[in-house]
Amino acid sequence: MKKIPDNAKKMFQGEAFEIWQWEQVLFDGTKKTFEVAVRPDCSTVIAVVGDKIVVQEQEQPHLSSPYFSLPGGNFEDGDDPISCAKRELEEETGLTSDTWEEWFTVPLGFRVLCDNYFFIAKNCAGNEIQKLDGGEKITNKLLSFDEFLDLRNNPAFLNIDLVRHLERAASNSEERNKLKTLLGIN
């Protein structure tokens, strides 16, 4: 198990979270119980349709206001990053792509352990029929490149790991063109 010592014990197995603890020898020789939470790794997709980017307005049954995010979700049994990305894109948007590129990966931290894999799916096409479960209510929107960059200033946009890239692209024309090329947008 990544980043967790061999002597760690699973203290709790929840629906999504596991809690692991171990006895850690500190720098001064004393001992302390260390604890981390582990949750499933996930994949996130920047899906390009023509010259537009798919952004989702999502509602959750327990939250009063919607938030904005990108297609994606947690690994299921047997998933690797790309299989998860392809499945979640198709389930949530009905879109597929034959041009996938891995962009970057974000390890969430040393207290909550999970990795988030970011993919670019160019030239997406499909029937746009969603296969959602009863807990999902997702409206897919196609944003222009400029609208996509504007998400960095939207407090309801949850993908904080992407925001740094949007800030960079919004900063000057060279960075802007770099991101457009990466996404295959003219």
Next chain:
Amino acid sequence: MKKIPDNAKKMFQGEAFEIWQWEQVLFDGTKKTFEVAVRPDCSTVIAVVGDKIVVQEQEQPHLSSPYFSLPGGNFEDGDDPISCAKRELEEETGLTSDTWEEWFTVPLGFRVLCDNYFFIAKNCAGNEIQKLDGGEKITNKLLSFDEFLDLRNNPAFLNIDLVRHLERAASNSEERNKLKTLLGIN
């Protein structure tokens, strides 16, 4: 408890994490167990000494390589954001400031619930004597403004919430001057 329904039950109380679950009615009328992790809120300090900014090289007893972060830590009993910020700054750096400003607050998300309060402490001074516990090994470094901005490209710098502000300040001279003014640096 914020963002958690009244019928939620605490399923696990750990050293730092709590796991809460509740039966959630979904959009289609079916039910599912929803789960969140709650951890202590925390404060983070951008501490300015003269025209330099304090950045920490931290080691953890269970990690093989150091990482870079800012002074700060978790709320303790009775803490509010500013009391936590002042205590952590003094414990970790020996510095105090009489000019505190709240900068921004980041709610971590809807699966791991905790808020991170960012403060600016201008004109810091002190004896630079740390009061660390046995699990802390912290080397404080004073970075120039440009070195501070360069942290955005350092994968060992963990404060992802700050990186967007560094990206923005690095993007052009107007944004750069805005951040310098905010930090009280000429």
